[in-house]
Amino acid sequence: KAGVTQTPRYLIKTRGQQVTLSCSPISGHRSVSWYQQTPGQGLQFLFEYFSETQRNKGNFPGRFSGRQFSNSRSEMNVSTLELGDSALYLCASSPGGRILAGANEQFFGPGTRLTVL
Amino acid sequence: SQQGEEDPQALSIQEGENATMNCSYKTSINNLQWYRQNSGRGLVHLILIRSNEREKHSGRLRVTLDTSKKSSSLLITASRAADTASYFCATVYLNNAGNMLTFGGGTRLMVKP
Numbered sequence: 001k002a003g004v005t006q007t008p009r010y011l012i013k014t015r016g017q018q019v020t021l022s023c024s025p026i027s028g029h030r031s032v033s034w035y036q037q038t039p040g041q042g043l044q045f046l047f048e049y050f051s052e053t054q055r056n057k058g059n060f061p062g063r064f065s066g067r068q069f070s071n072s073r074s075e076m077n078v079s080t081l082e083l084g085d086s087a088l089y090l091c092a093s094s095p096g097g098r099i100l101a102g103a104n105e106q107f108f109g110p111g112t113r114l115t116v117l
Numbered sequence: 118s119q120q121g122e123e124d125p126q127a128l129s130i131q132e133g134e135n136a137t138m139n140c141s142y143k144t145s146i147n148n149l150q151w152y153r154q155n156s157g158r159g160l161v162h163l164i165l166i167r168s169n170e171r172e173k174h175s176g177r178l179r180v181t182l183d184t185s186k187k188s189s190s191l192l193i194t195a196s197r198a199a200d201t202a203s204y205f206c207a208t209v210y211l212n213n214a215g216n217m218l219t220f221g222g223g224t225r226l227m228v229k230p
Contacts, residue, residue, distance in 0.1 A: 031216050043220035055215040090159060094216050106216060108159035
């Protein structure tokens with residue numbers, strides 16, 4: 001099976017702009033999660049989607065939003081970009097479904113490196 | 118905010134030596150996972166240990182979990198230069214209904230040939 005793919009891989013934007021990042025999960029996986037990685041804050045959970053519904057949400061401002069389509073592909077959007085939004089954005093997928101004993105392993109994509117100037 | 122801390126933050130060893138990384142967390146968990154990341158790329162899942170397990174092995178990896186101390190350790194035996202990477206522990210809260218992972222700060226491991 002093909003792995004998790006993320007597009008674009010690199011992106012440069014200026015403050016105030018908005019950006020949309022895309023993630024295609026492994027075929028058959030229904031759960032897609034997004035993480036932000038920065039040198040200062042480390043890896044932080046943004047949100048998780050399962051069957052087109054947001055199942056979990058991290059502690060990020062409303063400028064960060066996401067959605068999932070019926071084919072499980074997911075997008076995240078950041079509006080009114082700030083310098084502090086510069087980060088590596090990672091998408092992860094897992095089979096999802098009924099969670100009997102907590103989360104299963106997650107499969108991460110290569111990430112989108114966003115630079116805000 | 119991060120669930121826990123990892124110790125040490127950086128570790129430098131010679132090829133063939135063992136590497137031990139520790140992770141502490143704050144609240145009750147359902148499971149704990151370890152991931153590896155090579156220089157700013159995506160994370161690769163290494164091993165998952167559930168809260169009712171105490172030890173798990175996978176190849177040269179050994180993970181222990183002590184829920185009474187809220188801590189875990191990852192041991193890499195007979196390290197290789199290719200093991201050079203950052204290693205993260207990630208926890209799933211006990212009552213979390215989904216796949217939300219809370220990561221520690223990571224340990225940067227350098228294995229010198």
